[in-house]
Amino acid sequence: MADDTLNSIRKTIDKLDQTIIDALGERQRIVRDVLADKLENSKEIRDPGREEEMMESIREKAAEAGMDPYFLEQLFREVISHSVRYQTHALVDHQNKKAHQTSIKVAYQGTDGAFSHQVAMRHFEQRYDDVICIGFTRFDQAAEAVEKGDTDVAMLPIENTTAGSINDTYDLLAEKDLYINGEEILKVIHCLMAPKKVELKNIRRVLSHPQAIAQCSRFLATLPRCHVESYFDTAMAARKVKNDGDLSQAAIGSAYAAELYDLEILERDLANQKENYTRFVVVGPEQVTCDPQLNCKTSLIFATADEKGELLKCLNLLGxxxxxxxxxxxxxxxxxxxxxxxxxxxxxxxxxxxxxxALSRLKKQAQFVKVLGSYPVREGKW
Structure with a gap:
């Protein structure tokens, strides 16, 4: 195939891609109009019957267009999930008198390009015109910013599918007068990055956050002559590698950080477990109210009396x-x-x-109970 023919085909594909993007944008604008009617007339966010009718129609149209029905069904389920996510957040904001709030300040641990920064933008950027993210060196500093009123909320990681629970966040929730207002789940793809494209055998030092190091331990074990050093944050590590300009030094972080600090990605997807997700919680100074129609979870902390069988009694109350x-x-x-x-x-x-x-009964049975809040479950794969 001649180069001019290939270029022409690519231009046509680019135009089609733009058409798809424009159509999704128009769909989202219509969703906003529909949502306004739902909020005014107290209508349900989801209509399962309507959604299944859509899926049946999409499967039929996929066959007519010569497309894989499964592929298009999965694609449109993600589109619907995104729409429901937007409507859920809007309903929560409406019920908590934040519908007209146009900006929000978010504390997080790290600096620009950190996973926490990335997930904060993802969670809030469709809800507010201005999302101001303020990075701190430690988790407790981010939490204290909320306590003092310097920020509206903090975005803190709480568990990872590879490394497990993040105890610092659990301890802060127990010690401070803070509550969980929401959650976000990020698929974490760790990358090895350096100032320029160099061979792995020339890397002598790798910097990253301890959680990232733990999640990439198998890959790091393949670099036997390399010193691995813990750093405050993945993005801070990337920034140091950029500023030092040392070609024997690399960092582990996100592709977003590599782009932000103009670093070359040497290897991608380094985690021991390829399905590597981190769950983050939005922490605020007070609990939020959620409509019963929303798919929610409730988080709490409790302590039992130091007597045999007390934990089982508390759990049985819920069961x-x-x-x-x-x-x-x-x-x-x-x-x-x-x-x-x-x-x-x-x-x-x-x-x-x-x-x-159940919680009222639990408070009578347990020695101590703190309800951290009810908040919408994070749905969807993206």
Whole structure:
């Protein structure tokens, strides 16, 4: 195929891609108009019957167009998921009198290009005209910024599918008067980056956050003559590698950080577990109210009396109310030697009678209970 013919085909594909983008943008504008009517008339966000009718129609049209019906169905389910996500956030903002708020300040641990910075922008950029992200060196500094009113919320990582729970965040939730207002899940793709394209055998030092180092331990083991050094944050490590200009030095971070600091990516997707996700929580100074129609989870902390069978009694109280628990984590209780705090996620919303009743009973049974909040479940794969 001649070069001029190939270039012509590529231009046609580019135009078609732009048409798809424009159509999705117009669809989103219509969703906003529909949402305004739903909020005014208290209509349901989701209509499962309507969604399945759409899927059936899409499968039929896919066959007519010579396309894979499964591919198009999955594509449109993601489009619907994105629409529901937008409407869910708008409903929560509406119910908590934030519908007219045009800007938000978000604290996070790290600097520009950090995964926390990336996920903060993803979570808020469609909801606000101006998202001001302020980076801090440590998690506790980000949390204190919320306490002092310097920022509206903080975006903190709480668990990772490879490295497990992030205990610093759990401890901050126990110690401070802060609550979970939302969650975000990011697929983490770690990259090795350097100032220029160099061979891996020439790398003598790798910098990154301890969590990233733990998640990429198998890859790092293939660099036997390389010193691995913990750094405050993945993006800070990338910035140092850029500023130093040392070709024997590299950082592990996101492709976003590599682009931001003009670094060359030497290797991609380094994590031990390829399906590597980090769950972040939006932490605010007070709880938010969520409509019962929304798919929510509730997070809480509790401690039991130091007596045999007390934990089981507390968990049975929730089970007796038909409540499904999705996570149970224990941590040492500060200032109480040999006692534990239990961190619990459950399906449901404190606005539901069964959940509120179960929590009332739990407060009578347990020694200590702090409800961290009810908030919409993060749905979708992106």
């Amino acid at each position: 007796d109310h038909g409540i499904n628990m999705t996570k149970l984590e224990s941590r040492p209780r500060p200032h109480h030697p040999w006692q534990s705090l239990f961190y619990l996620d459950l399906e449901g919303n404190t606005e539901e009678l069964r959940v509120s009743d």
